[in-house]
Amino acid sequence: MRGNAIRKPVLIVVISGAILVVALLCWYFISERTPGRFETPGQRTNILLFMTSQGEITDPFIVLSVGAGSDDLFLFVPPDVRVKLSDLSFSRLGDGYAEVGVEGVRDRLTGLLGVELPYYLVIDEPSFKWLVDEFGGLTVDVEAEVVYLDRSADPPVEVHIRPGGQRFDGETALAYLRGRSDVDRTARGQRLLQAIVADGFVGREAGKVDRIVRSLKGKVVTNLSLRDLRALSDSIRGIPLDRLRMPVIPGDEVTIDGETYLRPKVVEMERIVAGSLKGLELLTPSEVNVAVFNGNGIRMMATRTADYLRARGFRVTRIGNADTFSYETSYIVVLSDEAKGWVLRDALPSRVKIVFPDAFADHYEALKELIPMGTDLILIAGAGLEIGE
Numbered sequence: 001m002r003g004n005a006i007r008k009p010v011l012i013v014v015i016s017g018a019i020l021v022v023a024l025l026c027w028y029f030i031s032e033r034t035p036g037r038f039e040t041p042g043q044r045t046n047i048l049l050f051m052t053s054q055g056e057i058t059d060p061f062i063v064l065s066v067g068a069g070s071d072d073l074f075l076f077v078p079p080d081v082r083v084k085l086s087d088l089s090f091s092r093l094g095d096g097y098a099e100v101g102v103e104g105v106r107d108r109l110t111g112l113l114g115v116e117l118p119y120y121l122v123i124d125e126p127s128f129k130w131l132v133d134e135f136g137g138l139t140v141d142v143e144a145e146v147v148y149l150d151r152s153a154d155p156p157v158e159v160h161i162r163p164g165g166q167r168f169d170g171e172t173a174l175a176y177l178r179g180r181s182d183v184d185r186t187a188r189g190q191r192l193l194q195a196i197v198a199d200g201f202v203g204r205e206a207g208k209v210d211r212i213v214r215s216l217k218g219k220v221v222t223n224l225s226l227r228d229l230r231a232l233s234d235s236i237r238g239i240p241l242d243r244l245r246m247p248v249i250p251g252d253e254v255t256i257d258g259e260t261y262l263r264p265k266v267v268e269m270e271r272i273v274a275g276s277l278k279g280l281e282l283l284t285p286s287e288v289n290v291a292v293f294n295g296n297g298i299r300m301m302a303t304r305t306a307d308y309l310r311a312r313g314f315r316v317t318r319i320g321n322a323d324t325f326s327y328e329t330s331y332i333v334v335l336s337d338e339a340k341g342w343v344l345r346d347a348l349p350s351r352v353k354i355v356f357p358d359a360f361a362d363h364y365e366a367l368k369e370l371i372p373m374g375t376d377l378i379l380i381a382g383a384g385l386e387i388g389e
Contacts, residue, residue: 043067046277047224047232048106048120051128057094059177060189060248061109063117065277066235073245073276074193076186081251082261083108092261102221112264115277119224127219129170134212135204138168138195140176146188148179168195187351190246197244201236209233247272247346271342285313285347288340291371292316295380297325304387305379312347317375323366327382329353333360336376344377350385 044067051059063075079094085108093112097105106117123131132138146161159175168176177188201209213229224232249269251262290309294302306316330352334341341354357364367378381387 044277045119046115046117048109048117049123050105051123051125052097053125053178055098057097057105060186061093061105062189062193063109063113063115063277064232066232072235072239073247075272075276076189076246076248077109077112078186078249078251078262080260080262081112081249082254082256082263083112090256090261113269113273113277115273119228120222121224122221123219125174127216129174130219131200131212131216132168132170132173132196134215135196135200138173138192138199140166140168140173140191140195142166142176143187143191144182146176146179146181146183148175186248190248193246194241194244197236197239198241201233202239202241204237206234206237209237245276245346247276268342271339272346275346283337283339283343285309285343286315288343289315289317289374289376290344290379291318291320291375291377292379292381293318293320293322293367293370295322295325295327295330295382296385298381301381301385301387305381305385308387309344309347309379314344314347317372318370320370322380323363327380328384330382330385331355331360331363331378331380333357333364333378333380334376335371335378340376344379348385349387352379352385 044065047064047066049062049064050057053059057079060079061077063077064072065075066072077093079092081093082090083093085091091108093105093108100108102120102122106120110117142161142163142165144163146159148157148159148161150157159172159179161172161176161179166172166176173192177185177192181188200212210230210233213233214226217226217229222229249264249272251264254261254263292302292306292309302319302321306319310316330348330350332341332344332352332354334354334356338354345352345354357368363380364378371378
């Protein structure tokens with residue numbers, strides 16, 4: 001009898017402990033997930049990313065799109081893009097964050113792009129600097145000098161970042177993004193993001209990334225659960241760096257009623273969204289005929305560029321030297337369908353300017369006798385076009 005009396009309390013303790021463990025496990029798995037799944041098989045998932053500065057948005061919005069249809073990509077949307085509001089007035093996309101919050105900004109961007117943005121992640125400056133420092137810094141190839149001046153600091157802080165390969169801590173990375181330079185902020189944001197993907201995710205062990213993600217969860221505003229953030233970090237770790245895609249919504253600067261905006265180029269924007277976020281292939285490289293000319297004087301530049309394009313499905317109609325080797329920028333001259341120019345531009349690893357013959361008259365006149373019939377585009381490889389051996 002005494003033995004049974006002893007075993008009964010012990011059994012109650014064991015059962016209670018088991019119930020507690022089960023309850024904790026249930027709580028863990030429920031709290032780790034938001035309703036539904038982060039990634040839906042066969043569909044792309046879009047996540048809105050942006051950084052705030054004292055309650056304002058001054059840096060580009062980024063739409064990270066992962067999943068089926070095409071490679072993962074980061075779509076950059078400048079904060080100065082002009083959008084129509086529900087009351088039919090107009091505003092910059094980044095304005096009014098303090099009033100409308102994350103949901104309001106997301107609704108405006110959804111209306112602009114015409115795609116759903118079910119998830120978001122918002123980071124502030126201190127957390128951004130913390131993240132870069134947790135990565136152990138970032139290596140960034142700086143194109144042109146950046147000067148950052150913070151007059152609010154006591155004493156005022158002035159930072160000069162020189163061109164070339166630089167190693168940034170969190171403070172310097174933010175200064176690089178926010179400073180003044182001949183290179184616009186969106187282009188600097190692209191280089192910084194490339195370094196974050198390369199140094200912070202692709203080049204880092206999964207366990208270390210998971211530790212950083214766990215800490216980051218409490219430092220950001222997001223509707224992604226910890227499990228979702230882990231899945232997202234795994235997706236980013238798997239991105240091939242040579243296929244990292246970072247298209248930008250194109251626009252023209254306009255001044256209306258004394259206010260300066262970036263007016264989106266609707267046709268080009270729709271094409272980028274259709275091909276990148278909706279997975280629609282409106283044109284394929286096999287439908288694009290390109291004549292390639294060396295405009296920078298680098299030996300075999302036209303031949304290497306032509307080989308690069310052929311490997312990606314383009315049809316090369318001519319290879320040769322341009323009228324001069326002094327092109328400081330690479331150009332795509334559109335001879336037929338403008339959409340083909342955007343297909344080619346998206347396939348190139350460096351920045352290229354799209355023009356038309358009437359705006360490129362002298363150079364076009366010097367080259368047009370060399371262009372075979374049926375050519376859609378002329379590609380002039382200028383300085384800065386980086387085509388591998």
